Every structure is written in structure tokens, then in C-alpha cells.
Amino acid sequence: MRIVLDLxxxxxxxxxxxxxxxxxxxxxxxxxxxxxxxxxxxxxxxFPDTIEPIRAAFDSILPQDNIRVWFAPGPVGVDTGNALxxxxxxxxxxxxxxSLEPDMVHVSxxxxxxxxxxxxxxxxxxxxxxxVTLYDLIPLSAPLPHPAFRGYYAAKLDSFRRADLWLGIxxxxxxxxxxxxxxxxxxxxxxxxxxxxxxxxIDLSDAERRGIMQAHGLARPFICWVGTPGEKRKNVAGxxxxxxxxxxxxxxxxxxxxxxxxxxxxxxxxxxxxxxxGLEQDDVVYAGYIDDAELARLYxxxxxxxxxxxxxxxxxxxxxxxxCGAPVIASNSxxxxxxxxxxxxxxxxxxxxxxxxxxxxxxxxxxxxxxLITRQLQQVRRFSWDAxxxxxxxxxxxxxxxAATPTRSASLYxxxxxxxxxxxxxKLFKRSAVMSTAMAIAQNHPDSRSEKILFVDVSELCxxxxxxxxxRVTRSILKQFLEKPPAGYIVEPVYGTPERPGYRYAKKFTQxxxxxxxxxxxxxxxxxxxxxxxxxxxLQHHVVERNRVYYxxxxxxxxxxxxxxxxxxxxxxxxxxWPPESADNHQRWLSVISQADGVVCVSRTxxxxxxxxxxxxxxSRLRPFGIGWSHNGADLTVSAAHGGPSxxxxxxxxxxxxxxxxxxxxxxxxxxxxxxxxxxxxxxxDSGHDxxxxxxxxxxxxxxxxxxxxxxxxKLGSLLFWxxxxxxxxxxxxxxxxxxxxxxxxxxxxxxxLIEAAKHKLPILARDIPIFREIAGxxxxxxxxxxxxxxxxxxxxxxxxRAQNRHPHSEDIPWVTWAQSADRLKTILLEGDWxxxxxxxxxxxxxxSHSTQNTASVRN
Amino acid sequence: xxxxFLNLARRAMFRxxxxxxxxxxxxxxxxxxxxxxxxxxxxxxxxxxDEREDRFQAIPVRAIRFGTAxxxxxxxxxxxxLMKVLKHGQ
Numbered sequence: 044m045r046i047v048l049d050l051x052x053x054x055x056x057x058x059x060x061x062x063x064x065x066x067x068x069x070x071x072x073x074x075x076x077x078x079x080x081x082x083x084x085x086x087x088x089x090f091p092d093t094i095e096p097i098r099a100a101f102d103s104i105l106p107q108d109n110i111r112v113w114f115a116p117g118p119v120g121v122d123t124g125n126a127l128x129x130x131x132x133x134x135x136x137x138x139x140x141x142s143l144e145p146d147m148v149h150v151s152x153x154x155x156x157x158x159x160x161x162x163x164x165x166x167x168x169x170x171x172x173x174x175v176t177l178y179d180l181i182p183l184s185a186p187l188p189h190p191a192f193r194g195y196y197a198a199k200l201d202s203f204r205r206a207d208l209w210l211g212i213x214x215x216x217x218x219x220x221x222x223x224x225x226x227x228x229x230x231x232x233x234x235x236x237x238x239x240x241x242x243x244x245i246d247l248s249d250a251e252r253r254g255i256m257q258a259h260g261l262a263r264p265f266i267c268w269v270g271t272p273g274e275k276r277k278n279v280a281g282x283x284x285x286x287x288x289x290x291x292x293x294x295x296x297x298x299x300x301x302x303x304x305x306x307x308x309x310x311x312x313x314x315x316x317x318x319x320x321g322l323e324q325d326d327v328v329y330a331g332y333i334d335d336a337e338l339a340r341l342y343x344x345x346x347x348x349x350x351x352x353x354x355x356x357x358x359x360x361x362x363x364x365x366x367c368g369a370p371v372i373a374s375n376s377x378x379x380x381x382x383x384x385x386x387x388x389x390x391x392x393x394x395x396x397x398x399x400x401x402x403x404x405x406x407x408x409x410x411x412x413x414x415l416i417t418r419q420l421q422q423v424r425r426f427s428w429d430a431x432x433x434x435x436x437x438x439x440x441x442x443x444x445x446a447a448t449p450t451r452s453a454s455l456y457x458x459x460x461x462x463x464x465x466x467x468x469x470k471l472f473k474r475s476a477v478m479s480t481a482m483a484i485a486q487n488h489p490d491s492r493s494e495k496i497l498f499v500d501v502s503e504l505c506x507x508x509x510x511x512x513x514x515r516v517t518r519s520i521l522k523q524f525l526e527k528p529p530a531g532y533i534v535e536p537v538y539g540t541p542e543r544p545g546y547r548y549a550k551k552f553t554q555x556x557x558x559x560x561x562x563x564x565x566x567x568x569x570x571x572x573x574x575x576x577x578x579x580x581x582l583q584h585h586v587v588e589r590n591r592v593y594y595x596x597x598x599x600x601x602x603x604x605x606x607x608x609x610x611x612x613x614x615x616x617x618x619x620x621w622p623p624e625s626a627d628n629h630q631r632w633l634s635v636i637s638q639a640d641g642v643v644c645v646s647r648t649x650x651x652x653x654x655x656x657x658x659x660x661x662x663s664r665l666r667p668f669g670i671g672w673s674h675n676g677a678d679l680t681v682s683a684a685h686g687g688p689s690x691x692x693x694x695x696x697x698x699x700x701x702x703x704x705x706x707x708x709x710x711x712x713x714x715x716x717x718x719x720x721x722x723x724x725x726x727x728x729d730s731g732h733d734x735x736x737x738x739x740x741x742x743x744x745x746x747x748x749x750x751x752x753x754x755x756x757x758k759l760g761s762l763l764f765w766x767x768x769x770x771x772x773x774x775x776x777x778x779x780x781x782x783x784x785x786x787x788x789x790x791x792x793x794x795x796x797l798i799e800a801a802k803h804k805l806p807i808l809a810r811d812i813p814i815f816r817e818i819a820g821x822x823x824x825x826x827x828x829x830x831x832x833x834x835x836x837x838x839x840x841x842x843x844x845r846a847q848n849r850h851p852h853s854e855d856i857p858w859v860t861w862a863q864s865a866d867r868l869k870t871i872l873l874e875g876d877w878x879x880x881x882x883x884x885x886x887x888x889x890x891x892s893h894s895t896q897n898t899a900s901v902r903n
Numbered sequence: 904x905x906x907x908f909l910n911l912a913r914r915a916m917f918r919x920x921x922x923x924x925x926x927x928x929x930x931x932x933x934x935x936x937x938x939x940x941x942x943x944x945x946x947x948x949x950x951x952x953d954e955r956e957d958r959f960q961a962i963p964v965r966a967i968r969f970g971t972a973x974x975x976x977x978x979x980x981x982x983x984x985l986m987k988v989l990k991h992g993q
Binding site for chain 2: 460463464467468477478480481482484485486488489490542567568569570
């Protein structure tokens with residue numbers, strides 16, 4: 044049986060209330076107890092901020108692929124301007140649910156949507172077997188002051204009656220619905236409810252108890268009350284009045300703690316009420332909203348928990364307090380006796396005297412208190428989410444056996460188009476409405492294609508190819524991906540712009556890249572769908588930042604989003620980069636990508652540095668984030684543009700033959716260590732060493748002084764050579780002609796020159812930094828220190844070793860081709876072969892716990 | 904005539920806005936400058952309150968000011984299907 048759970052009850056403002064907690068806990072338990080049934084979760088895209096926390100809450104319970112997000116045009120809250128849009132949204136939602144071909148749809152909270160964008164309807168477009176959670180029918184028993192809500196509630200009741208099965212949260216709620224709505228009793232099932240496991244007995248020291256009380260302004264032992272103080276049915280006034288009737292000497296030993304979210308002015312009104320009953324100002328303390336962890340502590344240390352409600356569908360706060368070992372006295376009304384159990388704990392909420400008597404007894408009679416605690420701890424064992432879920436699943440199964448097989452519409456899409464068009468016609472063909480409807484339907488009902496798409500970001504490369512190191516990587520990996528796509532995937536180069544979020548197909552670029560001569564189709568925004576993968580291969584900070592909101596949308600759709608990280612150098616060496624905001628830009632870029640599904644770094648060193656950055660930056664995530672690494676390829680043939688040797692190169696090559704020569708490769712910028720190397724060689728030349736230094740690299744930034752020194756250096760052209768524009772072919776020749784590569788950079792993401800040197804069997808003298816150790820291992824000589832003397836000493840030492848042929852040889856340095864690099868990337872991206880996962884499972888659990896704590900404030 | 908001028912001005916303002924929004928440093932500078940004048944700040948905020956371009960494709964679709972060129976291929980197909988039914992009642 045395929046069970047689809049509509050979780051909007053955990054997405055709307057109800058997520059801050061008992062309904063949200065009930066929805067989430069029951070759904071988790073149904074998923075955990077599903078046995079052979081298939082469980083799918085349907086989440087509304089109209090509440091984007093709630094999707095990630097819900098996904099996280101099901102991470103270890105349900106495959107993420109079973110969590111589906113649907114989209115509808117919004118806003119749809121009850122408002123005259125939203126009426127038609129809401130009708131369209133209802134049809135779109137039902138069509139989406141129908142497309143999942145469910146055997147049972149469970150709607151956790153049908154009455155959502157009055158003040159928000161919840162879309163809940165039954166049977167307006169598709170006839171689907173539907174079960175609805177039945178919390179209470181309080182609006183039928185109490186007057187509804189808002190005329191708009193009266194109409195809204197009546198319409199919702201019509202939908203409610205169209206359900207096939209009703210899952211009550213208590214016997215009382217079931218009986219209430221049967222009698223008030225004349226529901227068929229056999230289709231109303233009491234599945235009960237439970238309190239969260241975090242509400243438990245906690246051992247607290249006296250000092251901890253005093254600390255908790257002080258934090259809430261409590262000076263004396265206290266009576267705890269939890270709920271929405273503004274709701275009259277919660278009867279907080281009854282508690283205050285009863286407290287006021289206690290003997291003064293007893294009353295002065297205690298305080299009342301009111302916990303619950305209040306609206307503006309409500310606390311003042313409560314203070315006035317308390318004053319009218321003759322209570323002193325410090326007799327009642329108002330705590331407002333309190334998170335679950337703190338609430339559990341307060342339950343644990345309160346003298347008693349009082350629950351005087353006139354009407355409840357269940358009575359969750361009483362159960363939570365009982366689970367924490369607090370003696371609970373409560374109203375004998377509605378569902379509350381079912382929860383509290385012991386009749387000795389009950390009072391008549393309409394009788395202040397009755398409440399006062401029970402209150403006095405629980406505050407003073409130790410034997411009564413001990414008996415209550417014992418009985419109530421036994422009572423809570425009757426409630427568990429697993430038991431509720433099993434009852435719900437049993438009800439689904441029974442219905443499924445008895446009901447006819449649901450009919451599947453063969454023309455769902457066509458029916459939806461016709462149905463929505465009928466409503467759109469009422470909007471007089473308003474183009475924007477048609478477009479927003481089309482966009483929603485397109486996302487919910489994507490094209491049927493057998494292959495998934497690997498979207499590869501080429502935002503920078505498709506604008507211009509500056510032949511930088513980053514672009515060489517982009518070009519080479521893309522070429523491999525296009526030539527050998529992963530099995531089951533189509534590779535689509537895409538690009539974004541800083542002007543607008545979203546990515547377009549890079550059709551023109553792809554034609555040119557593959558040297559195809561075909562008509563270039565229009566470059567539209569991409570159609571991504573569940574199972575696709577987006578890979579941010581190219582590096583363009585502003586485009587990524589502009590798409591800060593787009594990546595979460597892709598993830599909502601079920602698309603995995605990954606990025607390639609070349610390095611963290613602008614953050615590690617902010618003084619070496621230009622313009623000055625480079626570090627900030629990189630930091631923001633890292634922040635955006637840290638909310639994706641994972642990153643692949645170009646080396647293990649960068650991966651480690653990225654993990655360190657995540658820890659230092661305090662990046663908070665609800666779901667695990669993969670960090671992998673894959674070395675860049677080093678086969679030049681893929682990306683090299685061959686050319687003839689220049690005159691300058693020819694001169695250098697001629698001079699190199701007469702003595703040891705050292706090669707430096709890389710743009711001239713402070714980080715690369717050119718100044719230290721030049722100063723070291725000056726000392727060596729001064730001490731009579733016959734050495735050549737060949738610098739290959741274009742002028743960079745923040746090195747004007749050094750460049751000027753190079754331009755007029757007395758050894759230039761004899762012992763010192765500076766070649767600015769060297770083709771890959773010329774570089775090849777230099778690697779073959781020199782004696783040693785000097786890699787003096789203070790930080791690199793990868794270290795391609797070391798591998799290029801190794802391929803030419805050119806020995807290496809490298810700065811002792813992690814990335815060079817990772818690349819070269821024991822196949823290079825290393826130096827430390829930033830002074831010219833230290834490097835000059837290292838060069839001298841290396842020359843001595845070389846004379847004895849004892850210097851490390853580089854030819855055994857391992858390296859990969861671009862094809863191998865691309866294959867490794869595919870393995871990481873598509874098979875999840877991660878080097879590390881951030882945060883640890885424990886960290887994720889803590890973050891989820893913190894997140895879900897924030898989703899509960901007021902109960903019932 | 905006036906309406907045409909107004910549309911032209913609107914289009915120019917929209918382009919300026921997208922140009923600025925695409926450049927984070929300029930965007931931050933403009934926002935800081937506007938924030939110094941509370942009256943202007945309130946007016947600008949009111950003017951862009953319903954703007955959805957930033958969230959285009961990214962969150963639930965609402966009122967959209969784009970043309971069909973901004974739809975994905977699938978969305979365009981659905982749009983054309985809807986228009987066909989709307990125009991011809993099929």
C-alpha cells in the first residue's frame with residue numbers, strides 16, 4: 044500500500060503549536076512502522092523554510108527520495124483577492140497527490156489555511172482515498188467571532204465530511220465528531236497521541252533547580268500552567284481564582300508560573316485579572332514562550348502542574364508534565380480524563396472551589412502527591428507514537444481491504460489543464476496568473492524523460508575563456524563529462540548571471556565547445572526535477588551569491604546540489620589578494636555553498652581546510668554535508684594549445700645548458716614567494732654559485748616593487764630569466780631543460796607544477812606546506828622558513844645532495860589524467876563517496892533537536 | 904503619450920534595479936544610502952514589497968512580471984496548453 048502523508052500541519056503556523064508536533068511525531072512513527080508499505084511525504088513549496096527541517100527530521104527514517112515537494116501559485120490565504128488562486132492551488136495540489144498514485148492520503152490538519160498559504164481540500168479535483176486527523180471541533184462548540192472564519196470553517200467541514208476515514212486523537216474527539224457531524228462510527232478510529240520523548244524525568248541538583256527558578260524570576264516553589272493564556276477555554280482565570288482562595292499562609296509559599304505565547308496586551312490583562320482576584324503582583328509569573336528543553340526542566344521542578352481547561356481534544360501538556368514526574372491535577376472535562384487517568388486528580392473546571400480544594404491537597408498532602416506521581420507515571424506508558432502509528436496504519440489497511448481499488452486518471456494532466464483554465468477564465472486571462480499556474484504545474488508534473496540530468500555550471504567559461512588555472516579545470520572536466528557522461532545521465536552545461544537567480548541552458552557555448560555546427564536553440568531557464576544533479580564546476584562568486592535562494596529551491600525539488608572548491612586562499616591570505624574584498628567575496632561564496640549537499644575539493648588538503656573553515660565559521664546544518672576531494676588531471680594534451688618557442692625562451696634554453704638551473708612557474712604575486720627566491724639566489728650568486736633562475740609567470744598584483752626589480756636586475760638575461768607569456772609547449776621544454784623546480788608558494792589549492800615537473804623527471808625543491816606534501820610525498824625536497832638565508836641554505840644543501848645523486852627523485856609522484864579525475868568526480872557526486880561528512884551524526888542530531896525545539900511553543 | 908513615458912520610465916527603473924542588484928557592492932552602497940533617508944527608505948520598501956523577481960523560480964510562484972521568454976521549456980509547454988484551452992475552450 045502506498046501511503047501519502049500531507050504534512051502541511053507541520054509547515055504552517057501550526058508547527059509552533061501542538062498540531063505541528065502531533066503531525067510530525069505521528070508521521071515519523073508511521074514512517075518508522077511502515078513495514079512493507081511505501082510511505083511518501085507531500086510537502087508544500089509554499090512554505091520553503093520548513094522543508095529542510097522536515098527533511099532533516101526524517102533523515103534516518105525515510106529515504107529522502109520519498110519526500111516530495113509540490114508547488115502552487117500563492118498567496119492563497121483567505122482574502123478576497125486570493126479566492127481564485129486558492130481554487131487553482133487546490134486543484135494543483137490534488138492533481139499532484141493523484142500523480143503519486145496513493146492508496147491512502149493522510150491529511151494531518153485539514154483546517155489549516157485561514158491565515159496562511161496552506162492548501163487543503165478533499166475531492167475538488169481528484170477522488171483520492173483520504174484519511175484526516177481529527178483533533179477537536181472546538182469552533183462548533185464555541186462561538187466564532189470572525190465572520191470570515193465562520194464561512195471558512197463551514198467550507199472546511201464540507202471537505203472534512205468528504206474524507207473516507209477519520210483518525211481521532213482521543214475517544215472524546217471521536218465521539219464528539221460522530222455526534223456533531225453524524226459520521227459513520229466505523230470510519231472514526233481513535234489512534235491517540237503521545238508526548239515527545241524529550242519530556243522525561245531529569246536529575247537536577249539543588250543548585251540547578253535554583254538556577255532555573257532564578258532565570259524565570261521565581262522566588263518560591265511554583266504551580267505550573269502551560270497553554271495559550273488568551274484562550275478562555277484554557278481557564279487560566281479559574282486557576283488564578285482558585286489560587287486566590289487558598290489560605291493566605293499557604294498561598295504565600297507558592298507562585299503560579301504561566302507558560303505560553305501571549306499576544307500584545309494579554310499579560311497586562313492577565314495581571315488585571317489576577318489583581319481582581321486579590322493576588323499580589325509576584326503571585327503570578329509570566330514566562331512567555333519557552334523551548335521544550337527548558338519546559339521539561341520546569342515540569343521536573345514544579346510543585347504541581349494544573350490543567351483546568353474547559354475543552355481539549357487531547358491534553359498534551361498534562362501528558363508531558365506527567366511524563367516528567369510532575370503531579371498533575373486537571374479538569375474532568377472532555378478528553379482530559381482519558382489522558383490523566385486517575386480520577387483522584389480531577390476537578391470540575393466550572394467550580395473554583397473544587398479547583399481550590401484539589402490544589403490545596405496537591406500542595407500539602409505528601410502521600411497524595413506521591414500516589415499521583417506513581418499512578419500517572421504508569422498512565423503515561425499507555426501513550427506512545429509507535430502505538431498511535433500502528434493504529435493508524437491498521438485503519439489504513441482495513442480501509443484499503445474494504446475499499447475498491449482507487450481509479451487512476453489516464454488524463455490527469457489534460458484534466459488539470461482544463462480544470463485550472465476554467466478558473467483562470469474567471470480571471471479574464473490575466474497573463475501573470477496563467478504563467479504562475481503554468482510554472483507550478485510544470486514543476487509538479489515534469490516532462491517524462493528516462494535519463495537524469497547532470498547540470499554543469501559554466502557561468503564564467505561561457506562568457507569568456509581567460510585560460511586561468513580555474514578555467515583549465517572547468518574546461519577539462521566539462522570535456523570529459525560531455526565525452527563520457529555518467530551512466531543514466533545527460534550532461535547539460537548551464538550558466539547563471541548576476542542579474543537574476545536561475546540558470547539557463549548554455550546551448551550556444553556547448554555548440555561552440557563541441558565544435559558543432561547546428562542551429563542554436565533558445566537558451567531557456569532549466570527544467571530541473573527530482574533525481575537531477577547540479578554541479579557548480581565554474582567559479583563566479585557573484586552568480587553563486589545571486590542564486591542563494593535558487594539552490595534551496597533545487598534541493599526542494601529533489602535535485603542534489605554540489606560545488607567544486609579550488610582553494611580557500613583569499614581567506615587564508617587576505618593580504619595577498621586584490622581587490623581587498625576578495626576575502627569577503629570568497630567567504631560569502633563559501634557560506635552559500637555550505638548550504639548545498641556537498642562540495643568536492645581539488646585536494647585532500649583543501650578538503651581538510653574546508654572542514655576547519657566550517658567549524659570556525661559556525662556553519663549550522665540540519666542535514667549532513669559531504670566533503671570529498673579529487674585531484675585535478677595533469678595531462679596537458681587535453682587543454683594545451685601548442686605553439687613554437689619564443690625568442691626569449693630560445694635564449695634562456697641556450698643559457699641553461701651551462702649550469703644548474705631552477706625553474707619557478709606561476710603568476711607573480713606575493714603568495715608565490717618570488718621575492719624570497721630572488722633574494723636567496725642573489726645571496727647565492729654573491730657567494731659565487733653558478734646558478735640560473737628561470738621565472739615563468741605573468742605579473743600579478745601587489746608586486747610592483749618586485750616587478751621593477753626583475754625588469755632592471757643586473758643578472759637578467761645571464762643568470763636570471765623572466766618569461767611572461769609561455770605556451771604549454773614552451774613550458775614543456777623548460778621542464779625538460781631545467782635542473783630543479785622551486786615551488787615556494789605559501790599556499791596552493793592543488794600544485795600542478797609539481798606534477799608537471801614529475802612528468803619531466805625534474806627534481807623538486809618545495810616549501811614545506813601540506814598541499815605540497817600531499818602531492819609530492821617523499822619525492823621532493825622541502826624547505827621551511829621565509830628568509831632568503833633559509834632558502835639559500837636549502838638550495839645549497841640540495842645541490843650537494845644532487846652532486847651525490849642523493850636528492851629525491853620526482854618521477855614516482857602519482858598523478859591522474861583528466862579522464863580519471865572526471866571519473867572520480869562522478870563517483871563522489873553520484874555515488875556519495877565522501878571523504879568527510881559535516882557535521883558528525885551527533886552534530887546533526889543536536890542541530891535537528893535545536894531546530895525542532897524552535898518549532899514548539901504553545902501546546903494545544 | 905504620458906502612459907508611454909511612464910512605461911519607459913518604469914522599464915528604465917527596472918533595468919537599473921536589476922543592474923544594481925547584480926552587483927553586491929553597489930547594491931549594499933545604494934541600500935545604505937537609501938536607509939539614511941527614512942522617507943525614501945519607506946517608499947522604496949513599499950515599491951519593492953511585491954517584487955518577486957528575486958524569488959523567481961526559487962520559491963512558490965506568485966505574480967510574475969516576466970514574459971514567456973523567462974519560462975522553462977516545460978513551463979512554456981504548460982502555458983501554451985493553458986492558453987489553448989483559454990482561447991479555444993478545448
